[in-house]
Amino acid sequence: MTRALGVCYYPEHWPEDQWPRDAARMAEMGLRYVRIGEFSWSRIEPQQLNWGWLDRAFDVLADAGLQIVLGTPTATPPRWMLDKPPDMLAWDAEGRPRAFGSRRHYCFSHAGYKEECARIVTLMADRYGRHPALAMWQTDNEYGCHDTVLSYSPAARTAFQAWLARRYGDIDALNAAWGNVFWSMVYDSFDQIGLPNLTVTEPNPAHVMDFRRFSSDQVVDFNRLQVEIIRARSDAPISHNYMGRVTEFDHFDVGADMEVATWDSYPLGFMDEGRGKATEAMKREYARQGDPDFQAFHHDLYRAVGHGRAWVMEQQPGPVNWAPHNPAPLPGMVRLWTWEAFAHGAEAVCYFRWRQAPFAQEQNHAGLLRPDDAPAAGFAEAEAVAKELRDAPEVSAGQAPVALIFDYQAEWMWETQPQGQGLRYFDLAYQTYKALRRLGLSIDIVPVSHTDFASYAAVFAPGLAHVSADLAAELRCCPGTVVMGPRTGALTADFAIPATLPPDIAGFGVTVARVETIRADTPRALQGGGAATLWVETLEGGGDVLLACDDGAPVAVECGGGRIYVGAWLDAAGQDRMLRLALAESGLPLLDLPEGLRVRETETERFWINYGAQPVQFAGREIGAADVLREGVEVAV
Ligand code: GAL
Numbered sequence: 001m002t003r004a005l006g007v008c009y010y011p012e013h014w015p016e017d018q019w020p021r022d023a024a025r026m027a028e029m030g031l032r033y034v035r036i037g038e039f040s041w042s043r044i045e046p047q048q049l050n051w052g053w054l055d056r057a058f059d060v061l062a063d064a065g066l067q068i069v070l071g072t073p074t075a076t077p078p079r080w081m082l083d084k085p086p087d088m089l090a091w092d093a094e095g096r097p098r099a100f101g102s103r104r105h106y107c108f109s110h111a112g113y114k115e116e117c118a119r120i121v122t123l124m125a126d127r128y129g130r131h132p133a134l135a136m137w138q139t140d141n142e143y144g145c146h147d148t149v150l151s152y153s154p155a156a157r158t159a160f161q162a163w164l165a166r167r168y169g170d171i172d173a174l175n176a177a178w179g180n181v182f183w184s185m186v187y188d189s190f191d192q193i194g195l196p197n198l199t200v201t202e203p204n205p206a207h208v209m210d211f212r213r214f215s216s217d218q219v220v221d222f223n224r225l226q227v228e229i230i231r232a233r234s235d236a237p238i239s240h241n242y243m244g245r246v247t248e249f250d251h252f253d254v255g256a257d258m259e260v261a262t263w264d265s266y267p268l269g270f271m272d273e274g275r276g277k278a279t280e281a282m283k284r285e286y287a288r289q290g291d292p293d294f295q296a297f298h299h300d301l302y303r304a305v306g307h308g309r310a311w312v313m314e315q316q317p318g319p320v321n322w323a324p325h326n327p328a329p330l331p332g333m334v335r336l337w338t339w340e341a342f343a344h345g346a347e348a349v350c351y352f353r354w355r356q357a358p359f360a361q362e363q364n365h366a367g368l369l370r371p372d373d374a375p376a377a378g379f380a381e382a383e384a385v386a387k388e389l390r391d392a393p394e395v396s397a398g399q400a401p402v403a404l405i406f407d408y409q410a411e412w413m414w415e416t417q418p419q420g421q422g423l424r425y426f427d428l429a430y431q432t433y434k435a436l437r438r439l440g441l442s443i444d445i446v447p448v449s450h451t452d453f454a455s456y457a458a459v460f461a462p463g464l465a466h467v468s469a470d471l472a473a474e475l476r477c478c479p480g481t482v483v484m485g486p487r488t489g490a491l492t493a494d495f496a497i498p499a500t501l502p503p504d505i506a507g508f509g510v511t512v513a514r515v516e517t518i519r520a521d522t523p524r525a526l527q528g529g530g531a532a533t534l535w536v537e538t539l540e541g542g543g544d545v546l547l548a549c550d551d552g553a554p555v556a557v558e559c560g561g562g563r564i565y566v567g568a569w570l571d572a573a574g575q576d577r578m579l580r581l582a583l584a585e586s587g588l589p590l591l592d593l594p595e596g597l598r599v600r601e602t603e604t605e606r607f608w609i610n611y612g613a614q615p616v617q618f619a620g621r622e623i624g625a626a627d628v629l630r631e632g633v634e635v636a637v
Helices: 016-028 052-063 079-083 111-128 154-168 171-178 205-231 251-255 267-273 280-285 294-305 333-343 377-390 408-416 425-438 469-476 572-582
Strands: 004-008 033-036 067-071 134-138 238-242 260-265 310-315 346-351 402-405 443-446 458-461 481-484 510-517 531-541 545-548 554-558 563-566 568-570 597-601 605-610 616-618 621-623 627-632
Touching: 004 377, 016 052, 033 052, 033 134, 033 346, 052 067, 052 111, 111 205, 154 171, 154 205, 171 205, 205 238, 205 251, 205 408, 238 251, 238 294, 238 310, 251 294, 260 294, 267 280, 267 294, 294 310, 294 333, 294 425, 294 443, 310 333, 333 346, 333 377, 333 605, 333 627, 346 377, 402 425, 408 425, 425 443, 425 572, 481 572, 531 554, 531 572, 545 572, 554 568, 554 572, 563 572, 568 572, 605 621, 621 627
Parallel strands: 004 033, 004 346, 033 067, 067 134, 134 238, 238 260, 260 310, 310 346, 402 443, 402 458, 458 481, 481 563
Antiparallel strands: 510 531, 531 568, 545 554, 554 563, 597 605, 605 627, 616 621
């Protein structure tokens, strides 16, 4: 795999005589890719089709030697569209239609809007699908951005009823699966079923869970419609640009239809918005660098979503406009984020955006260029990476020694019934990821459908509320350590407590007899250090006790055959102890990395990545502030 840089460009924002100068400058600084088109529908079709400007933009960029990523424009239907199917807007949970005047103002379930999308994508793919400069497609833009997956519109309600009828066949099966005898919620027919909003108190969790599955499937179908049209007209790979911590749809399901996964990385905005739940102290310390694990987590996640092929489609190049605070990155960070993406297997990193727009919503969002065309601070760092890439060898991300299972349905289950304030599956999975990284481990994130666990020294599945029989069978083939819990195998697929009590997984001879959720400020100390917090299970059975509370209550138990069940949410110290115990016999070298320093290996390189604002010494090397050190590693033969 080679590595390359690119940029997001909006020719429709600039006078046409500027395009050749822009293209020449992009090529000169060493960019290979340019993404265009994703918000251009009102220019492509201002009532009448008008492809001329886009044809010319293709020519100008191609003449400069650039390769094009073409976005379908369906995230921004033009205003006139609303006069055709006026009911195409998504509705919020309060039952209000969302308005025109920004973007993503459509409901995934609206058949009429989907027809319009199919029409414009067909025309676009017919026109550019075989263009020699076309390198890749991007469908739509950031599904889920601005909270746009769950729609409570009449179109969604009708589609949900049809989805339920397909899933259950007859209404009695649905009533039984949901437990509708409780509170007399029994339905006589599918067309009586509403969406799970505006109920007097909490709706049935099984109802909510099916609505979440349905809503995710609507995104999959919407995307697939475009993929099938493009695929019939183009050989270029197809991708979508995902986001940081968006969990409203199953990215693995959407990604299954496409060749490449890309994502949009805004490290400073993400941390300040609280997406990785950084503490206030951390937010202060890393305000200009970002959370040292958040980007890595998503690189690893999207490498899996893209079947090994991932890009960063939008990389923050300077201050953004949308977080509570929008500082400039520390000098070095734009280069660091770029190399970090490559260290995690990214094939390309594209900066958002070429030139800062002097108008509209994002006028205070930096680009590589200032609005007056002078280079902004990020320009020189992008240029420096482009120079470094000229001599960089071909690489392969390779396989990591440990796997972390990540599951969107588990997130929906926790969200549907968290059993305590603010308890989220994403946080539990992410904290496990962080703790593994502090030990210096490279990690593969894998979906529940993964089938080859045999090559991992250890597999972690915290919080996987439902474990399918297929996954349990796959994990039985894993000769390494398998660590599950808390709340793993705690629910059936129908959102009920399993008959034999959790964890409902063969091979784990332990029973969760009771669950408590406790306040973060009343942790339960563990014997030997660390604490159980937030979620605490009472465990019965199991084998050797690895970790116990001060009162002797078991917290982590060895269940035989390298199976470990952890019955609590652990604080950082407890998590570190648990991981070291679980990995003690794995043969993996476990480091104790200083705050801010991370390490990531590809098949042939080791990258030391210092998110700290000061240089750091580690194992005989010094890594500069906001700097990356690349070393060759011996290739195993
Ligand atoms: C992304 C989006 C871009 C732009 C950017 C600003 O979420 O895809 O279009 O809005 O954020 O940071």
